[in-house]
Amino acid sequence: xxxxxxxxxxxxxxxxxxxxxxxxxxxxxxxxxxxxxxxxxxxxxxxxxxxxxxxxxxxxxxxxxxxxxxxxxxxxxxxxxxxxxxxxxxxxxxxxxxxxxxxxxxxxxxxxxxxxxxxxxxxxxxxxxxxxxxxxxxxxxxxxxxxxxxxxxxxxxxxxxxxxxxxxxxxxxxxxxxxxxxxxxxxxxxxxxxxxxxxxxxxxxxxxxxxxxxxxxxxxxxxxxxxxxxxxx
Numbered sequence: 001x002x003x004x005x006x007x008x009x010x011x012x013x014x015x016x017x018x019x020x021x022x023x024x025x026x027x028x029x030x031x032x033x034x035x036x037x038x039x040x041x042x043x044x045x046x047x048x049x050x051x052x053x054x055x056x057x058x059x060x061x062x063x064x065x066x067x068x069x070x071x072x073x074x075x076x077x078x079x080x081x082x083x084x085x086x087x088x089x090x091x092x093x094x095x096x097x098x099x100x101x102x103x104x105x106x107x108x109x110x111x112x113x114x115x116x117x118x119x120x121x122x123x124x125x126x127x128x129x130x131x132x133x134x135x136x137x138x139x140x141x142x143x144x145x146x147x148x149x150x151x152x153x154x155x156x157x158x159x160x161x162x163x164x165x166x167x168x169x170x171x172x173x174x175x176x177x178x179x180x181x182x183x184x185x186x187x188x189x190x191x192x193x194x195x196x197x198x199x200x201x202x203x204x205x206x207x208x209x210x211x212x213x214x215x216x217x218x219x220x221x222x223x224x225x226x227x228x229x230x231x232x233x
Contacts, residue, residue, distance in 0.1 A: 096141045099225035100130035103218035107154070108211050110204035117161070117200040117211075121218055130224075136199040139192040143229035148187040149173055149200060151211045152219035155181045158207040164199050165190060181212055183219075189227065198224065 103121035118135040130137045139145075151173065153159040159175035163186065173186040190198065200222055202209060213219040 096143070096229040096231065097126055097226060098129055098139075098141045098143075098145070099124055099126045100137060101125075101221065101223040102130060102132070103222075104220040105213055105215055105218055107213050108202060108220075110202050110209040113204045115202040115204075117202055117220075117222070119220075119222060123221075124223075134199070136197045137224055139194055139196040139198070141226055141229055142192060142194050143231075144189060144191055144227040145198070145224055146187070146189050146227050147198060147224040148185065148222070150183065150185045150219075150221045152183055152213060153178070153181045154210040154212040155179055157210040159184060159211060160203045160209045161186075161211070162201045162203055163188065164197075164201050165192075166197055169201075177207060 101123040102119035102125070103123065104117065104119045105121055108115075108117060116135050119132060122130075122132060125132075127140070129140055147163060149161070149163055151159060151161065153175045156177060156179065158177050159173070161173045162169045163171045163173070170190065171186055171188050173184055175182065175184045192198070202211070211220055
């Protein structure tokens with residue numbers, strides 16, 4: 001039976017990275033101990049085994065999106081940009097209009113204390129703001145309006161009319177009893193709101209109240225038009 005010298009093994013262990021010296025092998029039954037040469041372990045150069053770099057593989061599938069992070073702090077104001085090119089011309093400002101002019105060919109006698117004057121002849125009725133059925137102008141465009149009323153009096157009869165705003169008496173057109181019939185007129189400007197109504201009312205006083213006209217000529221006219229819409233500064 002042969003064995004290593006324990007002292008030699010402890011002194012030259014493989015972990016120390018040194019070649020083992022010549023070890024001694026001996027037979028237990030022989031007094032003499034022959035000495036043998038230790039063969040070192042073969043060393044392998046790992047760099048010789050490394051192959052060449054391969055080609056790049058295909059791109060893999062996109063992974064799932066992560067959770068949205070919190071909003072970051074507001075950054076600094078950037079530098080002012082260059083002036084842009086001129087834009088296309090805009091549309092023209094919208095204009096507002098309202099106008100009417102109507103007449104009456106039939107005479108009218110008062111049969112009640114209050115009687116609206118209805119007209120039978122239409123000269124101008126822009127956008128149909130004036131109702132020929134009721135004899136009233138309906139305000140669709142708020143603003144300042146000019147109105148004018150012209151009548152022909154009847155001899156030996158009183159002429160008594162009001163220009164009305166809604167149910168309010170605004171101005172009066174009045175002519176006393178006379179042997180001669182004459183033309184009378186009244187005009188004014190009114191500030192109207194949307195849905196206001198302007199009309200003419202025949203009023204009965206102590207005497208017979210009447211306005212004259214005939215089938216051949218128009219003696220009674222009522223006109224109005226928008227001077228300045230409220231939307232304008």
